[in-house]
Amino acid sequence: MASSSNQKTGFHARSNSFPSRLNPFITQLDEHLCRSRASEGACTSSSLGGKLSSLQDLHDCVHKLLFLPLNQQAIAQENNGKLIEELLDGSLQVLDLCNTAKDALLQTKESVHELQSILRRRGYVETSLTSEVKKYLTSRKVVKRAIHKALKVIKKNCTFTAFDGDRETTIMFNMLKEVEVVSLKAFDSLLSFISGPEARTTGWSLVSKLVHHKKVAAADQEADINEFAKADAALLALVDQNTSKSDNIKGVQTQLENLELCIQDIEVT
16 A cells, blocks of 8 residues: 655645545545534634534544444554554644643633632732732743643644545545644634734733733724633733722623633533
8 A cells, every 4th residue: 555645735635525435424524624624714702612513523523433344444454554653643642732721721710710719808908819810920821831832733733644545545544634634723723712812923912012001992802802811911900010909800800700701611612
């Protein structure tokens, strides 16, 4: 059987039209791939759930496809060993990205709960609140660094390498490779969303701008600022020396509540 070709394309691998005599799971997998590609683009709170649901459906279909007897035989063939190893490496990368996202959400959620606990107390000490806010912001920096590292991995591996063998095996392996690339792209959207719109460029520049001008609501109309970035901006404003804490506590509570709901929505998807 021929080895993988060296031809690499961009992320948008072409969709194949399969004859009806092919295994129905392959046709179903192609349909899921098409839906996943259609959901690419800017990630917002409203679109994120759909992206993750499509990804779950895609991997459920892959699971069914891989456990078919004929595909088990193809996987077991010795001359497919190198390709199987490549696919396994890709799966491990996707799993690592999933764990990175889970850790980021958990770490952020725990920090949010700590802040909410302080804000709910009557007569809380402002120094304690300021200390907890700074702890949260430091935690967010750690999360952003981990995400930035993960995004580099995605950029490096988000390509499609075509496999050339017998017809059925070629279709299956090429589609599995496409699944890997689609999965990387989905986690690119998710991790960028968690980090905030400034993840790829200047780190805290966007949030700092929001704080400096004290016009978060107006800035939201100019840029697609999600719940994570809004909470970051509100908390930075709270510890800013030129900002009145009493005037901003209510706004911070609202942003933290919105962020908590957003994290819950992501976790249950």
